[in-house]
Amino acid sequence: MSQDNIIEMQNVHKWYGELHVLRDINLTVKKGERIVICGPSGSGKSTMIRCINRLEEHQRGKIIVDGIELTADLKNIEKIRTEVGMVFQHFNLFPHLTILENLTLGPIWVRKTPRAEAEEIAMHYLEKVHIADQARKYPGQLSGGQQQRVAIARSLCMKPKVMLFDEPTSALDPEMVKEVLDVMINLAREGMTMIVVSHEMGFARSVAHRVLFMDYGRILESNTPNEFFENPRHERLQLFISQILH
Amino acid sequence: MNQPHPHVSTQPVSAVRPPVTSVGPIGWIKQNLFSNWFNSLLTILTLYLLWKIVPPFLRWAFVDSRWYSDGAACREADGACWSVVGRNIRFMIFGFFPHDQQWRPLLAMLILVGLLFYSRNRKHWKKSLAYAWFAGLVIMGLMMQGGIFGLTEVESTQWGGLPLTLLLAVFGLTAAHPLGVLLALGRQSRMPAIKALSIAYIELIRGVPLISLLFMSSIVFPLFLPEGVTINKIVRAQVAMILFTAAYIAEVVRGGLQGMPKGQYEAAESLGLNYIQTMRLVILPQALKIVIPPTVSILISAFKDTSLVVIIALYDLLKTTQSMLTDPQWMGFSTEAYIFIALIYLICCFFMSNYSRRLERELNVSR
C-alpha cells in the first residue's frame, strides 16, 4: 500500500443476517483528502463509515487504517479508534459529565495525558468551536447545535488523523445547521482528513475533493463535486439529485 | 390611532386576584378534600376513623402509661408500660455481650454511625474517606472482638442485638452491591461461559428463599469443610445474605444497563476507551443512577431480612427482645417492646431512603 493512504477498503462485504448491506466496497482515502458520501436511506452509508472504526464488523475483504489492518484483535481496534474520530447524528455526549469532562475523558484515560494538560487542550478546542464559555455546563443544558460542536471538539481532543461524520447536521433545527457546518469547514481548511455522510450540497461543493454516491450497499459513483452534481452519470444518481434539489 | 386593539387586555397586571373560594385555607380544603361527593365521603370517613383511633392510642401511649415502674406496677395500669424498654434496654441492644464491656459495642456503633453520616456528603468522597473507613473497621473489629490491648476477648457467639443487626446490614449491603453489579455485567457478557455462570447463579439464588440459604450456610455448609476447620457462624450468615441480595441487585442493575442508549457505548468506544473504562466511566454511572430507587428498595428489604438470622440462633435485635420478653416479670408487654424495635428499624430505613433521595437529587444536576 502507498504511504499516504490513510484508509484502504478492499472488496469489503457485510451482511446483517441475510441482508447484504455492503457489497464489494473499494475505497482509498489519502491523507488530507475530504470525502462526502450521499445516497438514499438504507443504502449502507452509516454502515460503511462505522466499519472504518469497527463499530460494525465486516465479514469479507480488508480494511486498513493508518497501516493497521482491522481484525478481531482488540488492541488494534482500540489503537485505531484513537486515530479515528467519530461524530454521530445524535451527538452522543455523556450526559452525566460536564462539557469539559466530556472532552478530557479520552485524553486522560486513553492517551494518559495529565489532567491539567488535557483541560488545556479541551479549552483550546472549545474555543475553536466557539463554546468555551459553556465548559462547566452539562450537555442537557446546551442547544442541539452547541452539543454537536462539543461532540466535534471531543473527537478533536484525541488529535485524530481522520474524522468520520455520520449525518452530523440532520438531527438539528435548520438555524443551527450553519454553525456546525462552519466548524466543519474550518476543520477542512486546516487540512483534516474527513469522511462525511451528508446531504448538504453546499458543504460538499465547498470542501469535498470527492463525492460518493451509494445505493444498495454499493458505491455507484465517485467524482469531483462539480462533475458529481452537474454531470451525474448514473441514472439512480440523476434521480437522487433531482429529488434532493426539490 | 391610540385606541388599543379590542382583544388586547388593558387591565394592569397586578390588579386581578383569583376569587376567594379558590385560594387560602378554605380554597385548599374545598379543592383537596371536598371536590366532589366521593371525595367528601372519603374525607368524612377518614376523619371518623382518625377520631376513633388516634385519641385512644395517645391515651394508651402517653396518658395512662408507665415509664419507670417495674412489671408488677405496670400490670395495674391501663396504659402502655414503657419501662419494659427502659429497664431492659441494655439486654435488648447488646444481648449477651458481657455487661461491664458493653461500652465497646456502643463505641463501635457510634463509630459506624459517625462514618455513615460523614459519608453522606459527596464532598467528602475522597481517598481520605477510604482510609477513615478502613481505620474505623479495624477499631470496630477490635472493640467487638477484643483480646489485645488489655481488652477481654469476647467470643462472637456472645455478640448480639443492635450491633449484630447493623454489622450484618452494613457489610451485607456494601458487599452485595458491587457483587450484584459484577453479576449484571457478567450476564451481559459476550463470553458464553461467564454469561451462563451469571445467569445460573442469579436464577438459582432467586429461586431459593433466604431462610433456606441461611440454613444451608449454618447446617449443610459445615459438613463440606475438612475436619477441624470451622468458619464463624456470623460470617457464614453474612455471606449467605450477601449472596442472596447480590442476585436481586444484579437484576435491577441489568434493567438499568439495558436502558442505556447504544450511542453511549459507541461514543465511548470510538474514543478508544476499553471495555472496563467504558463501563466504569460512562455506562455504570448513568445506569446505576437510573436504578437508585429500586436498588434502595432491595437494600431496605435486605436490611429488614437480617432479622431472619434468628432461625440459625443468632441473637439479633429482634431475638434479644423476644428472649427478654420470656422473663416472667415482663411477660405480656410485647406490644411496647415491639413498638420500640419497630421504631429503630423505621429510623434506619427512613435514613436509607432519605439518603437515596438526596443522592438522586445531587446526581440530577446534569438534567
Ligand SMILES: Nc1ncnc2c1ncn2[C@@H]1O[C@H](COP(=O)(O)OP(=O)(O)OP(=O)(O)O)[C@@H](O)[C@H]1O
Ligand atoms: N443493527 C442492524 N441490524 C440489522 N440491520 C441493520 C442494522 N443496522 C442497519 N441495518 C440495515 O442495513 C441497511 C443499511 O443501513 P445504514 O444505516 O447503513 O443506512 P444509511 O445509508 O446510513 O441510511 P440512513 O440515511 O437512513 O442513515 C438498512 O437496510 C438497515 O435497515
Ligand SMILES: [Mg+2]
Ligand atoms: Mg445512516
